Amino acid sequence: MPENPLAGLNPALMKAEKPVGNVLLQVGAFELWPAARRLRRQGKPVEITPRAFDVLSTLALHHPGMVSKGALFAAVWPGLVVEENNLQVQISLLRKLLGREAITTVAGHGYRLNLPVSSGHGAAVEEMPAPVAGPLLGRAGDLAELGDLLRHHRLTSLLGAGGVGKSTLARHAAPHAAATAGLPMAWADLADCANASELLETVARSVGFDGAAVAALARHLGQYPCMLVLDNADRVDRETAALAEELLARVPLLRLLVTTQVRLHLPEEQVYRLMPLAVPPAGCALPEALEYGALALLQARAHGHDHRFALTEAMLPDAVALCRELDGLPLALELAAARIPALGVAGLVRRLGDRLPLLVRVNGGGPARQRSLQATLEWSYRLLEPAAQQLWCDTAAMPRWFSLDELMACRGSRDAAATLDLLGTLVDRALLVFDTSHAHGYTLPPAHRAFALLKSVNACPGAATAQTNPPTT
Ligand SMILES: Nc1ncnc2c1ncn2[C@@H]1O[C@H](COP(=O)(O)OP(=O)(O)OP(=O)(O)O)[C@@H](O)[C@H]1O
Numbered sequence: 001m002p003e004n005p006l007a008g009l010n011p012a013l014m015k016a017e018k019p020v021g022n023v024l025l026q027v028g029a030f031e032l033w034p035a036a037r038r039l040r041r042q043g044k045p046v047e048i049t050p051r052a053f054d055v056l057s058t059l060a061l062h063h064p065g066m067v068s069k070g071a072l073f074a075a076v077w078p079g080l081v082v083e084e085n086n087l088q089v090q091i092s093l094l095r096k097l098l099g100r101e102a103i104t105t106v107a108g109h110g111y112r113l114n115l116p117v118s119s120g121h122g123a124a125v126e127e128m129p130a131p132v133a134g135p136l137l138g139r140a141g142d143l144a145e146l147g148d149l150l151r152h153h154r155l156t157s158l159l160g161a162g163g164v165g166k167s168t169l170a171r172h173a174a175p176h177a178a179a180t181a182g183l184p185m186a187w188a189d190l191a192d193c194a195n196a197s198e199l200l201e202t203v204a205r206s207v208g209f210d211g212a213a214v215a216a217l218a219r220h221l222g223q224y225p226c227m228l229v230l231d232n233a234d235r236v237d238r239e240t241a242a243l244a245e246e247l248l249a250r251v252p253l254l255r256l257l258v259t260t261q262v263r264l265h266l267p268e269e270q271v272y273r274l275m276p277l278a279v280p281p282a283g284c285a286l287p288e289a290l291e292y293g294a295l296a297l298l299q300a301r302a303h304g305h306d307h308r309f310a311l312t313e314a315m316l317p318d319a320v321a322l323c324r325e326l327d328g329l330p331l332a333l334e335l336a337a338a339r340i341p342a343l344g345v346a347g348l349v350r351r352l353g354d355r356l357p358l359l360v361r362v363n364g365g366g367p368a369r370q371r372s373l374q375a376t377l378e379w380s381y382r383l384l385e386p387a388a389q390q391l392w393c394d395t396a397a398m399p400r401w402f403s404l405d406e407l408m409a410c411r412g413s414r415d416a417a418a419t420l421d422l423l424g425t426l427v428d429r430a431l432l433v434f435d436t437s438h439a440h441g442y443t444l445p446p447a448h449r450a451f452a453l454l455k456s457v458n459a460c461p462g463a464a465t466a467q468t469n470p471p472t473t
């Protein structure tokens with residue numbers, strides 16, 4: 001009968017749900033992930049045959065103990081009868097790789113790894129690299145404030161409209177916050193998760209854990225705490241809230257940054273509301289205007305599409321109008337910039353009445369929800385319950401600025417308390433703007449109004465009488 005390959009395994013490893021499943025071992029100068037079947041030396045991948053890898057993993061996992069030949073055969077060639085010299089071949093390959101003295105032969109019995117083996121604190125989170133971060137424009141203040149929150153809170157939600165730049169800001173803020181906290185960073189993109197098990201799987205993968213149980217994941221994170229970014233959590237907000245709550249309760253050192261349009265509503269949650277990029281005031285001179293994030297982004301992206309492009313004083317009023325009409329939304333500005341080589345800034349502003357078909361990513365690319373302004377708004381719309389969708393449609397029939405009383409009057413017999421709740425949801429999701437400095441208080445950003453009008457006609461028949469152009473009151 002073959003020997004049990006796990007006999008004699010380090011007791012700390014045996015306690016884990018999948019004992020060899022999620023551990024990074026530092027073996028001399030090498031980093032070894034038994035489950036991920038990865039070997040690196042100072043971060044660089046090392047070539048190794050599969051059998052030699054298995055021998056090394058088995059020896060490392062049993063370190064400092066001796067592993068009998070029988071146990072090695074059982075672990076490396078499970079269920080097979082193989083000649084003894086096969087094992088010797090693998091051992092000599094490993095000696096070439098690790099050094100002649102790295103493996104000691106225990107004559108007549110087996111082998112022992114003769115290198116220091118440790119599983120260091122924190123290092124075992126096998127980090128999923130965060131997406132590459134391009135330059136961050138116009139967000140110096142946000143970066144500092146968010147960094148401050150991340151230092152003081154275990155759960156921070158970066159909340160904002162679709163395409164406002166949540167993920168982009170997180171890419172810049174999280175690595176720094178993780179380094180400050182002395183934690184490794186892991187990054188899980190949840191945009192494609194549709195349910196709790198996909199969420200759990202994605203999060204587990206992001207921290208190099210291959211189990212599928214929350215308790216086991218929590219134990220793993222307890223051993224190897226990290227700064228975990230849960231990016232694009234909107235579609236699985238409830239599932240993310242439940243997972244975050246459980247992980248935070250079980251793992252005292254864990255830090256979470258969640259980017260989402262839908263807040264988690266957890267007591268420990270600290271919300272950072274990301275607003276659109278600042279738009280220069282009318283009449284501002286060019287050098288000063290370019291210090292505003294919206295114009296800086298428009299200029300940078302337009303230049304990217306045509307290296308000859310540079311904003312001039314003559315173009316400035318139109319460019320500022322464009323930024324204002326697009327509400328300083330980075331995604332919309334990017335889509336608009338791609339049209340500048342063909343339409344010019346002034347031509348683009350003139351065509352903004354038709355902004356939804358105009359603001360499309362010309363050559364595809366990027367996540368589907370960001371391929372057009374309409375797709376982004378559709379994504380936000382689908383995140384709403386039907387009653388909130390209806391209210392969004394209804395607001396399109398209101399004047400540009402309107403008060404709560406006017407909205408209530410327009411909605412007639414509908415339950416006032418329910419309307420207030422739904423209004424809160426729309427404001428929370430940045431679909432509706434509440435501005436206390438304005439006498440009437442509420443307004444729809446221009447793109448949200450255009451989208452709501454479109455939906456009114458297509459999906460909310462009750463609101464089909466809405467005006468087709470934004471009212472100007
Ligand atoms: N401050 C910025 N500087 C430069 N580019 C930016 C900035 N903010 C956003 N962008 C660009 O705008 C686009 C949308 O940004 P991002 O994906 O971060 O938005 P988001 O809020 O995460 O969107 P979603 O709600 O769809 O997840 C990206 O292409 C990004 O590169």
Ligand SMILES: [Mg+2]
Binds near residue numbers: 166168231259
């Ligand atoms: Mg995002």
